[in-house]
Amino acid sequence: MKKRDDESTMNRRDFLKIGVAGAATVGISGVGGLLHAAEPAAAPAYRTLGRTGLKVTTLSFGAMLTPEYEVIRAGFDMGINYVDTARRYLNGRSEDIVSKALDGIRDKVYVATKTRRESTTKDEVMKDIETSLSQLKTDHIDLIQMHGLDSGKQVFNAEARAAYVKAKEQGKVRFFGVSSHTNQAEVVNAAVDDPDKFFDTVLVAYNYNTDPPLKQAIAKAKAAGLGVIAMKVQMGAYKTREEVKAMTPEQAAANLKWVLQDSNVTCAIPGMRTVDQVKQMFAVMGTKFTNTDDRTIRRYAQAIDPYYCRLCAKCEDSCPNSVAISVINRALMYAEGYKEFALAKATFNEAPGVSACSSCTDCVAECVNGLDIAKKMRQARSLFA
Amino acid sequence: VTTRIIPCLLILTAVLCIAGPLPAAEKAVENVLPANCVTGWAMDGKVATYNPENLYKYIDGEAELYMPYGFRKAATVIYVKPGSSDTGIVVNVFEMGSLLDAFGIYSNQRSPTLEQVTIGADGFLDESQLMFYQDRYFVQIEASGSITQEGPLFRSCAETISRNLPDGKQKPRELDFLKIPEAVPLTEKYYASGLLGHDFFGKGFTGEVMIGKARAKSILILGESQTATAKIFTEYEKYLKESKASPQVSNEKGEALIHAIDPLYKGVVLRQSGQYVVGVVGLANPQDGDAIVAQLVKRLPSR
Numbered sequence: 001m002k003k004r005d006d007e008s009t010m011n012r013r014d015f016l017k018i019g020v021a022g023a024a025t026v027g028i029s030g031v032g033g034l035l036h037a038a039e040p041a042a043a044p045a046y047r048t049l050g051r052t053g054l055k056v057t058t059l060s061f062g063a064m065l066t067p068e069y070e071v072i073r074a075g076f077d078m079g080i081n082y083v084d085t086a087r088r089y090l091n092g093r094s095e096d097i098v099s100k101a102l103d104g105i106r107d108k109v110y111v112a113t114k115t116r117r118e119s120t121t122k123d124e125v126m127k128d129i130e131t132s133l134s135q136l137k138t139d140h141i142d143l144i145q146m147h148g149l150d151s152g153k154q155v156f157n158a159e160a161r162a163a164y165v166k167a168k169e170q171g172k173v174r175f176f177g178v179s180s181h182t183n184q185a186e187v188v189n190a191a192v193d194d195p196d197k198f199f200d201t202v203l204v205a206y207n208y209n210t211d212p213p214l215k216q217a218i219a220k221a222k223a224a225g226l227g228v229i230a231m232k233v234q235m236g237a238y239k240t241r242e243e244v245k246a247m248t249p250e251q252a253a254a255n256l257k258w259v260l261q262d263s264n265v266t267c268a269i270p271g272m273r274t275v276d277q278v279k280q281m282f283a284v285m286g287t288k289f290t291n292t293d294d295r296t297i298r299r300y301a302q303a304i305d306p307y308y309c310r311l312c313a314k315c316e317d318s319c320p321n322s323v324a325i326s327v328i329n330r331a332l333m334y335a336e337g338y339k340e341f342a343l344a345k346a347t348f349n350e351a352p353g354v355s356a357c358s359s360c361t362d363c364v365a366e367c368v369n370g371l372d373i374a375k376k377m378r379q380a381r382s383l384f385a
Numbered sequence: 386v387t388t389r390i391i392p393c394l395l396i397l398t399a400v401l402c403i404a405g406p407l408p409a410a411e412k413a414v415e416n417v418l419p420a421n422c423v424t425g426w427a428m429d430g431k432v433a434t435y436n437p438e439n440l441y442k443y444i445d446g447e448a449e450l451y452m453p454y455g456f457r458k459a460a461t462v463i464y465v466k467p468g469s470s471d472t473g474i475v476v477n478v479f480e481m482g483s484l485l486d487a488f489g490i491y492s493n494q495r496s497p498t499l500e501q502v503t504i505g506a507d508g509f510l511d512e513s514q515l516m517f518y519q520d521r522y523f524v525q526i527e528a529s530g531s532i533t534q535e536g537p538l539f540r541s542c543a544e545t546i547s548r549n550l551p552d553g554k555q556k557p558r559e560l561d562f563l564k565i566p567e568a569v570p571l572t573e574k575y576y577a578s579g580l581l582g583h584d585f586f587g588k589g590f591t592g593e594v595m596i597g598k599a600r601a602k603s604i605l606i607l608g609e610s611q612t613a614t615a616k617i618f619t620e621y622e623k624y625l626k627e628s629k630a631s632p633q634v635s636n637e638k639g640e641a642l643i644h645a646i647d648p649l650y651k652g653v654v655l656r657q658s659g660q661y662v663v664g665v666v667g668l669a670n671p672q673d674g675d676a677i678v679a680q681l682v683k684r685l686p687s688r
Contacts, residue, residue: 062446064446064447065450067576070581070582070649071649089447090493091493091494093496118529181445181446182442231446271446271449273582274579274583275649276583276584330436
C-alpha cells in the first residue's frame with residue numbers, strides 16, 4: 001500500500017495548493033483534453049474526514065448511478081478526490097467502472113467501498129474485501145464501510161470487525177466506516193459511543209428534510225472525531241417524478257449548499273450521471289449558503305409540501321374509520337405527480353377503508369406534518385370515486 | 386326482454402369465437418409470484434411490495450436507477466426449503482413503464498460474457514443470479530446463502546414466473562436498428578436519459594462494435610422529432626467548442642454530420658437521420674466510423 005505521509009503534516013494552505021495543482025496535473029497528464037471538457041468555474045474545497053486525517057473535496061463522487069466511467073473521470077479531472085462505490089451497485093459493475101476512471105491516477109483519489117450486508121462471517125467479509133480490491137484494480141481501499149446498518153447493535157459485529165482489522169494489518173484497507181439508511185441516528189450514536197472508537201466515518205442520508213435526532217447525532221459524530229459523509233442530499237432531485245422535474249439546477253445547488261453549510265458534514269456524495277450534473281455540483285464547492293439559496297430551498301420544499309406525504313401513516317390513528325389515508329395520498333401522488341391515472345385509481349380502490357372514507361362527510365384525521373387531510377381526501381374522492 | 390337478450394348473446398358469442406380466446410387477465414405484480422417457485426421451495430412470509438415512493442426502503446439509493454425507466458411497482462419474496470433455513474431464493478419482480486424500459490434496466494445489469502437463457506424476451510445466468518425481462522417486467526432471481534445446483538433451480542423458478550407474466554418474447558424494435566455485422570452481440574444498452582453522460586443527448590442506445598481489431602461504441606439517440614434532434618446537434622457542437630475541441634460539421638440534405646475528437650470519448654462521428662442520431666464514439670480517428678454510420682442509417686425505418 002502506498003503511504004500518504006503528506007496529509008497528517010501538511011497545513012491547510014499547503015494542501016490546497018497541492019490539491020488544486022494535483023487536480024490540474026491529472027487533467028493535463030491524465031487524459032488530455034478532459035480538463036477542458038470538465039473545466040469548472042470554481043476550485044475544489046476540502047475538509048478533513050474526521051480522524052482519518054484525509055483531506056477530501058466537500059463535493060465527492062457517489063458512483064452508484066454512473067454507468068459511464070468517463071463522467072467519473074471528468075469529475076476527478078475537475079479536482080474531486082474522493083469516490084464512493086460498492087460492489088453491488090450496477091449489479092456488480094460499479095467498482096469496475098470506478099477502476100477505469102482511476103486508471104493512472106489512483107494515487108490522486110481516495111476510494112471508499114463497502115462490504116455486503118449478507119456477509120456475516122469474518123471469512124465472508126474478507127472475501128468481499130478481496131473481491132473489491134480485484135474489481136477496483138487497486139492494492140488498497142482507503143475506506144471500507146459496513147453497508148446499510150439499521151441498528152446500533154450491528155455496529156458491534158465482531159466478525160466484520162475482525163475481518164477489517166486483519167485487512168488493515170495486511171495493508172489492504174486504511175480506515176473503517178459504517179453506512180446507514182434506516183435508524184440512522186441510532187447507528188451513528190452507536191459508532192460515536194463505541195468505547196473502542198473502531199469506526200472512523202459514518203455515511204448517512206442528510207438533506208433539508210432530515211429530522212433533528214440525526215442532526216444531533218451528526219454533531220456528536222463530528223465532535224467525537226468521526227468523518228461525516230452525506231448521501232441523498234438532493235431529496236430525489238434527479239428522479240423523473242413530476243415534482244422533481246421542476247427542480248432547477250439552482251434548486252439542486254441550493255440543496256447541496258444547505259448540506260455543506262453544516263460544518264459537521266465533511267463531504268457529500270451525490271450520485272451524478274452526467275457531466276452537466278458534475279459541473280453544476282462542482283461549482284457549489286466553497287460557496288456560501290445565501291439568502292437566495294434559503295429562499296430557493298424553501299420554495300422547493302413548499303412546492304412539494306402540499307402533496308408531499310411522507311407516507312408515515314401516523315394520520316391513520318386519528319381516523320375513526322381506520323382508513324388507509326397514506327395509500328389514498330399515494331394514489332393522489334400517482335395521479336397528480338406521475339400522471340398515471342389508471343395506477344392511481346387502482347391504488348385508490350385497493351386502499352383499506354376506502355368505502356368508509358367515501359361516505360364520510362366529517363373528516364377529523366390530522367397530519368403531524370400539517371397536510372390538510374380532509375382536503376386531500378375530498379380531492380381523491382372527486383378524482384376516483 | 387328475452388327476445389332482445391338472446392340475439393345479443395348470440396352476437397357476443399359469435400364475436401368472441403371470431404376473436405379467439407381472450408388473453409388471461411393481467412395479474413398485479415405481487416400475484417405473479419407463486420406460492421412455490423420450485424418444487425419443495427415455498428414462500429417464507431408474505432410478498433412485500435414497493436412503489437416509486439418507497440422503493441428506496443428495499444434497495445436504498447439504487448432505487449434512483451429504476452425511476453427514469455418508468456418504475457411502477459415491485460414485488461419481492463424469499464423462497465426457502467424446509468430444513469435449510471440459511472439458504473433461500475430471493476425473487477424481485479419490477480413492473481416498469483414499457484417493454485423498452487424493462488429492457489433498459491435489464492441491459493444495464495447484464496454482461497455479454499454470462500450464460501444466456503431463453504426465458505422471457507432475454508435472460509442471463511451467473512453463479513448467484515438469474516435475470517430476465519418479459520413485456521414490461523424485469524425479474525431478478527438471486528441466491529441467499531449457499532445454494533447448490535442453483536442454475537437448474539433458478540431456471541425452474543424463472544420459468545414458473547414467466548408463465549405468470551403477459552406473453553412476451555418480443556424485444557424492443559430499436560435493437561434491430563443496431564444489428565450490423567460489426568456489432569458485438571449482447572452489448573446493447575438502453576438509457577432512458579443522459580446518454581453517454583450528457584443531458585442533451587437524452588435517451589437512446591449504445592452497443593459495442595468492432596472496427597478491424599479496435600473496439601468502439603455505436604450509439605442511437607431517440608429524438609422526439611426532427612427539430613428536437615437538430616437541437617441535440619446544436620448542443621453537442623456548442624459543448625465541443627466550449628471544450629476546445631474543433632468539430633467538423635457538415636450538412637447533408639438538411640441533416641447534420643459531425644466529426645470530432647470528443648474530450649471524453651476520443652474520435653466521434655454522429656449523423657442525424659430524421660428524428661434519430663446514429664454514430665460511433667471511442668475511435669482513434671473520427672472518419673473510422675463512417676462506414677458503420679452508413680450501415681446504421683440504412684437500418685433505420687424509412688421516413
